[in-house]
């Protein structure tokens with residue numbers, strides 16, 4: 001016959017939740033000892049039944065109470081262990097090891113601020129694109145020699161038409177998509193990494209930070225372009241820098257031009273950044289070609305646009321007088337810290 005004292009003693013010995021569960025099954029569970037005893041009571045004489053019933057009920061109540069207290073203790077202990085584990089040691093001094101934005105990220109964000117202040121939407125686009133997006137959508141037929149200006153990196157995966165996907169060589173790859181996605185009139189700034197199979201030197205890298213803007217509206221002219229360009233250059237290059245504008249060819253603009261900044265390092269004598277030319281190409285730009293406008297299902301007689309790109313690393317190099325863009329990404333902490 002079950003004895004309360006013994007059961008409580010057994011409970012006292014329990015040291016973890018597994019043992020506690022076993023205890024419950026043995027004493028209080030459906031098939032446990034208490035229920036067994038209630039069952040055998042059926043055969044007792046009425047008087048005895050009453051007495052035994054009262055006894056068993058009392059044992060059940062006391063045992064359940066004791067069990068619940070023990071269960072609660074384990075729960076609390078478990079919570080405490082968890083809290084100990086999750087504890088963050090706030091006494092550690094991390095101030096000297098705090099990270100900061102890299103110089104490139106800083107300049108990219110500064111450029112974004114200038115464009116945001118002029119009401120541009122910022123969209124980073126995607127780095128893996130189709131050949132159609134990268135070339136044909138912006139008026140570069142695949143057979144056109146201009147594709148050779150972009151030493152493309154191909155992926156093994158293919159697009160639905162069976163052509164290999166590529167890493168975008170410029171953010172112009174989503175100009176048309178963006179015009180359709182956001183609708184017109186549109187002012188959009190698209191920064192991000194682009195990739196070219198290029199040999200690395202002081203002003204070239206296989207991956208470089210590119211940023212491109214496009215404006216589509218009615219009656220746009222080169223005057224609008226010049227105004228936003230001046231805002232960009234005066235917002236970013238707080239020092240006075242000489243620039244020059246040259247006519248240039250890009251298949252997606254007509255007319256097209258390039259803007260060079262005078263080399264802040266050697267001023268034209270010779271340095272690795274400008275290679276003795278005295279000028280560094282900073283921006284490419286032009287009025288959006290009517291074929292690109294048409295590719296976005298707009299009427300080029302009604303809608304016009306201008307686009308521009310800027311090499312973020314080059315702009316940062318010109319701004320801070322850095323003679324080799326490889327410093328930006330080579331992980332040299334002395335360089336990173338000097339601009340932190």
Ligand code: DAH
Nearest residue numbers: 170172284285286307308309
């Ligand atoms: N997509 C060109 C390149 O990667 C750069 C460029 C030039 C972009 C002129 C433009 C532009 O939007 O108007 O070389």
